[in-house]
Amino acid sequence: MFTMKKILLIATGGTIASKYTSEGLCPQISSEELLSYVPTARKFCEIDTVQPFNLDSTNINASQWLALAALIERKYEYYDGFVICHGTDTMAYTAAALSYLIQNNRKPVVITGAQKPIDLPITDARANLLDSLRFASHDRAHGVNIVFGGEVIAGTRAKKERSKSFNAFSSINFPQIAIIQDSRIIFYIDDKDQSTTPLKFCHTLNDRVFLLKLIPGISGRILEALYDSYDAVIIESFGVGGLPNYGDDSFHEMIQKFISSGKIVIMATQVTHEGSDMEIYQVGKVMKDQFNLIESYDMTLEATVAKTMWALGQTGDVADFQELFYKTINHDLLFWDGEENRN
Numbered sequence: 001m002f003t004m005k006k007i008l009l010i011a012t013g014g015t016i017a018s019k020y021t022s023e024g025l026c027p028q029i030s031s032e033e034l035l036s037y038v039p040t041a042r043k044f045c046e047i048d049t050v051q052p053f054n055l056d057s058t059n060i061n062a063s064q065w066l067a068l069a070a071l072i073e074r075k076y077e078y079y080d081g082f083v084i085c086h087g088t089d090t091m092a093y094t095a096a097a098l099s100y101l102i103q104n105n106r107k108p109v110v111i112t113g114a115q116k117p118i119d120l121p122i123t124d125a126r127a128n129l130l131d132s133l134r135f136a137s138h139d140r141a142h143g144v145n146i147v148f149g150g151e152v153i154a155g156t157r158a159k160k161e162r163s164k165s166f167n168a169f170s171s172i173n174f175p176q177i178a179i180i181q182d183s184r185i186i187f188y189i190d191d192k193d194q195s196t197t198p199l200k201f202c203h204t205l206n207d208r209v210f211l212l213k214l215i216p217g218i219s220g221r222i223l224e225a226l227y228d229s230y231d232a233v234i235i236e237s238f239g240v241g242g243l244p245n246y247g248d249d250s251f252h253e254m255i256q257k258f259i260s261s262g263k264i265v266i267m268a269t270q271v272t273h274e275g276s277d278m279e280i281y282q283v284g285k286v287m288k289d290q291f292n293l294i295e296s297y298d299m300t301l302e303a304t305v306a307k308t309m310w311a312l313g314q315t316g317d318v319a320d321f322q323e324l325f326y327k328t329i330n331h332d333l334l335f336w337d338g339e340e341n342r343n
């Protein structure tokens with residue numbers, strides 16, 4: 001028997017809810033008004049709306065991620081699914097953060113938005129919102145996903161790769177969970193967890209995390225300026241990963257200083273696809289072995305940043321951090337297989 005799903009629409013701003021002003025596009029459309037543009041959704045779900053804030057996602061950070069997780073926690077038992085309307089610019093970070101803050105979650109939390117406001121005649125907003133409500137109403141949907149441009153992307157695998165086109169997001173190093181064509185949802189990954197691992201909401205993040213992008217010629221001395229203000233530094237290095245030495249050993253010295261004081265150093269890559277593997281080249285392996293550096297492997301940078309904030313929020317111990325960081329959550333990390341499996 002068909003039963004209508006109950007969905008909570010959480011509007012947070014973004015282009016989807018923006019109007020033109022003399023200062024440029026700015027979120028102004030209410031959650032109820034957003035819903036009025038997709039009347040057909042009422043045929044397959046019942047929808048309530050809330051609007052905790054109305055921000056361009058440029059202004060969204062860890063405090064809003066915690067507020068969204070807390071809102072979902074308060075409303076969890078009353079709804080079958082959640083749809084969050086959100087700006088696209090930092091959507092991938094929010095999706096990753098919610099993947100870590102809401103774990104073992106068997107209900108769908110869908111994040112969507114648009115490249116054009118919902119009240120324009122030509123816009124991706126209405127299709128994205130309708131697709132999201134449809135996906136959130138599906139029996140097999142679960143966990144945190146982005147629905148955008150007809151694709152369902154795991155919350156830890158999304159990256160905004162186009163700043164203007166309607167197909168703004170890609171799923172990085174992982175297939176899409178599903179595609180949505182017209183009103184049909186085609187699952188590529190259909191893995192709703194039947195286990196009884198209890199749902200868990202986390203309430204703390206530590207955002208003293210810095211992402212340092214290397215450029216040719218950069219000195220490791222820059223890390224000195226970060227030392228007091230940050231508990232973790234993610235280094236976006238070149239290729240599969242390595243640290244430059246232009247003759248002054250500055251990276252070596254500074255990483256020694258960070259590691260010996262219990263700070264976290266994570267090696268990532270500025271190459272979007274295929275991930276890091278620091279043990280391939282001498283420029284990576286020697287440093288990794290000496291300092292037992294953590295690396296992001298096939299995780300996206302957005303997921304690496306959010307996971308670091310989440311894991312640091314749970315523990316101050318380096319070994320515990322490493323264990324949390326290397327645990328696969330919402331499909332975020334597949335490449336790491338434990339050092340013992342390597343040859």
Ligand SMILES: NC(=O)C[C@H](N)C(=O)O
Nearest residue numbers: 014015056057087088089
């Ligand atoms: N397309 C968008 O939503 C961009 C907007 N600046 C935002 O992220 O809020």
